[in-house]
Amino acid sequence: MIETERRFQFYGRRKGKSLRRHHSELIEALLPHLRVDAADPLRGLGERRWLEIGFGGGEHLARQAELHPDVSFIGAEPFVNGVAKLLALVEEKNLANVRIHDSDARPLLEVLPDHGFERVYLLYPDPWPKARHNKRRFVSGETLAHVHRILKPGGWFLFASDIDDYVAWTRDHVAAHGGFTEEGDASQPYENWIETRYEAKARREGRGSHYLRFRRNP
Secondary structure, three states, X not given: OOHHHHHOOOOOOOOOOOOOHHHHHHHXXXXXXXXXXXXXXXXXXXXXXXXXXXXXXXXXXXXXXXHOOOOEEEEEXXXXXXXXXXXXXXXXXXXXXXXXXXXOHHHHHHHOOOOOEEXXXXXXXXXXOOHHHHHHOOOOHHHHHHHHHHEEEEEEEEEEEOOHHHHHHHHHHHHHHOOEEEEOOOOOXXXXXXXXXXXXXXXXXXOOOEEEEEEEOO
């Protein structure tokens, strides 16, 4: 456990339905080899690094890792079932460039070094739509400060959501931070995009998606 985890209160599910037998075996046998080392979180990673916060079922992260074997990926996800699904994809695709932080991403952000990443993805985070729960949203002044710190100058913070209020919330917080510039067409998916299960659900329910691109200022 990363020491700073004790300071954070986690909201949301840690585990869903019972894991399939093979998924349980991957949690026991493969995850320990891929888990991020709290004492040296970049150990074993290459010079090019991307981070995905809350990777869900791992579809996007695995796809990007497959397309970019020269990039090292860290995925942060506290939901055990999602971690198991990513492990299955790592095994299936024989991905050697993926590491996993199977817990809250906020403590991880605190121990990652400055200017260590080219990209940080935050895709379809829990919107916590009730006003009294907005403070639980991942995007905050504190987390943005860490995202800015760990990005290389010119690096990207990429945020996708189907919730208009959370999109506006994120733009407001990014503007308040002052260290990013929004670029590109937010109606267009990112390069090499693969639809996530959350995006598919949003589309079935009649909601469109926003793909925000924030470049870290030099």
